[in-house]
Amino acid sequence: MAEAxxxxxxxxxxxxxxxxxxxxxxxxxAFGRAIxxxxxxxxxxxxxxxxxHPDLPAPPTFLFGLDLETAxxxxxxxxxxxxxxxxxxxxxxxxxxAPVHAGDTLTFASTxxxxxxxxxxxxxxxxxxxxxxRAGELVAELDNTAVIRNGGPS
Amino acid sequence: xxxxxxVEMGTELPPLVLPPISRTTLALFAGASGDRNxxxxxxxxxxxxxxxxxxAHGMLSMAYLGRLLTSxxxxxxxxxxxxxxxxxxxxxxxxxxxxxxxxxxxxxxxVDLAVAxxxxxxxxxxxxxxELP
Numbered sequence: 001m002a003e004a005x006x007x008x009x010x011x012x013x014x015x016x017x018x019x020x021x022x023x024x025x026x027x028x029x030a031f032g033r034a035i036x037x038x039x040x041x042x043x044x045x046x047x048x049x050x051x052x053h054p055d056l057p058a059p060p061t062f063l064f065g066l067d068l069e070t071a072x073x074x075x076x077x078x079x080x081x082x083x084x085x086x087x088x089x090x091x092x093x094x095x096x097x098a099p100v101h102a103g104d105t106l107t108f109a110s111t112x113x114x115x116x117x118x119x120x121x122x123x124x125x126x127x128x129x130x131x132x133x134r135a136g137e138l139v140a141e142l143d144n145t146a147v148i149r150n151g152g153p154s
Numbered sequence: 155x156x157x158x159x160x161v162e163m164g165t166e167l168p169p170l171v172l173p174p175i176s177r178t179t180l181a182l183f184a185g186a187s188g189d190r191n192x193x194x195x196x197x198x199x200x201x202x203x204x205x206x207x208x209x210a211h212g213m214l215s216m217a218y219l220g221r222l223l224t225s226x227x228x229x230x231x232x233x234x235x236x237x238x239x240x241x242x243x244x245x246x247x248x249x250x251x252x253x254x255x256x257x258x259x260x261x262x263x264x265v266d267l268a269v270a271x272x273x274x275x276x277x278x279x280x281x282x283x284x285e286l287p
Contacts, residue, residue, distance in 0.1 A: 030185070030186035031183075031186040031217075033182070034179065034182040034183040034185075034187065035183065035214065035217040035220075035221065036172065036179075036218075037221060038221075039221075039224065039225060042224075057229060059217065059224065060217075060223065060224065060229060060235070061216050061217045064189070064213055065186075065187030065188035065189045065213065066187075066188055068188050068189055068190075069188030069189075069190065070188070074191060084191060084192075084193070085199065088239070088242075089211075089212040089213065089239050090239060091236065091237065091238050091239070092212070092213070092216060092239075093235065093236030094234060094235055094236070095233070095234040096232060096233060099229070099230055143236070
């Protein structure tokens with residue numbers, strides 16, 4: 001595959017974190033409401049406990065935004081010359097190893113693992129891999145592929 | 155409806171049809187999720203990027219797909235999944251999430267996922283690996 005632009009290629013190998021954050025119950029409720037969740041397991045602690053959870057469960061994609069914000073990935077990329085207006089989300093993957101609930105303290109550690117270019121250099125791809133642990137136990141892995149449009153708005 | 159022992163190739167998940175994605179939803183999702191790229195919530199930032207308007211977070215559509223999956227099986231059975239964002243979701247779009255079982259191998263099922271808009275545009279495609287009871 002073709003090489004990514006110099007700005008993007010220079011980010012490969014860089015790491016973010018580890019950063020640690022608590023999963024807040026109120027935030028899970030706000031997230032559930034924002035996505036229109038109708039299953040009370042995700043927004044009502046009593047319903048969650050009745051379903052066998054110790055507290056509200058974090059829904060499948062919740063860790064993505066918590067990581068993005070806690071690690072300030074957008075700020076990290078902007079500081080390295082990436083135009084955030086040119087960044088699109090290309091692919092996202094999750095692998096789960098243990099459930100996450102409100103009250104958990106999580107640590108995110110990320111690596112920009114690879115970059116490549118397509119469409120004759122018009123598009124750069126940047127892959128970021130994240131491991132999420134709780135007291136040393138791996139609970140989830142995230143893979144994020146960003147697409148960066150080169151040459152201004154298109 | 156939940157997944158039962160009768161899950162087989164071709165089994166379709168009950169589709170999830172969403173109401174139009176309002177600007178309010180984008181603002182609330184930005185704050186609640188932590189996905190605060192201004193291009194989704196600030197029309198001036200969208201204009202500066204050469205776009206006519208804000209557009210929905212890809213991760214909002216993936217969260218809708220998460221609802222599709224967790225209304226079908228308990229979340230603890232979702233082992234892994236991945237999606238590709240294939241088109242932008244405009245503000246006020248009405249996405250529909252669908253899933254089809256494409257393979258059953260022992261105690262796991264492979265589910266192909268998609269999010270589409272009423273005009274036929276497919277905005278996300280993906281695959282989930284789900285444990286069967």
